[in-house]
Amino acid sequence: MKLVYFAWVRERIGLSEETVDVPDHVVTAGDLIRWLAGRGDAYAHAFEAAAQIRVAVDQEHVPQDAPLGPAREVALFPPMTGG
Template sequence: MQILYFAWLRQRTGVAEETVSPPPEVTTIGALIAWLAQRGPGHAAAFADPAQVRAALDQEMCGPDTPLGAAREVAFFPPVTGG
C-alpha cells in the first residue's frame, strides 16, 4: 500500500511517500499508525500523538477504527483549520 505524508508528518518521517506491506495483524488505521511508529525515530516522532494525526483511506477521511481492507493509499496529515 502507498503511504503519503503531509506537512510536519513529512518533515518528521523524512519522506513524502513510501510503499509498505504491513503484517496481516495490522487491520485498521490505528493499528497501521502503531506499526508505522515502530519503523524508526522519525516515524515515532510523527506518530507520537496519534490524536493529532488525520487519515484518509483511498482519499476518504477516516478514523482510527476504520478497517484497511484492500486499501491502495493511506494519507496522513495534521488537523486542518479554516479561517
C-alpha cells in the same frame, strides 16, 4: 500499500510518500499508525501524538478505528484548519 504523508508528519519522517508491505496484524488505520511509530525514531516522532493524526483511505477521510481493507493508498496528516 502506498502511504502519503503531509505537513509535519512528512517533515518528521523525511518522506512525502512510500510503498510498504503492511503486516497481517495491521487491520485498522490506528493499527497502521502504531505499526509505523515502531519503524524508527523519525516515525516515532511523527506519530508521538497519534490521536491527533488524521487518516484518509483511498482519498476518503476515516476514523482511526476504520478497517483498511484492500486500501491502495493511505494518507496521514495532522489536523488542519482552513477556510
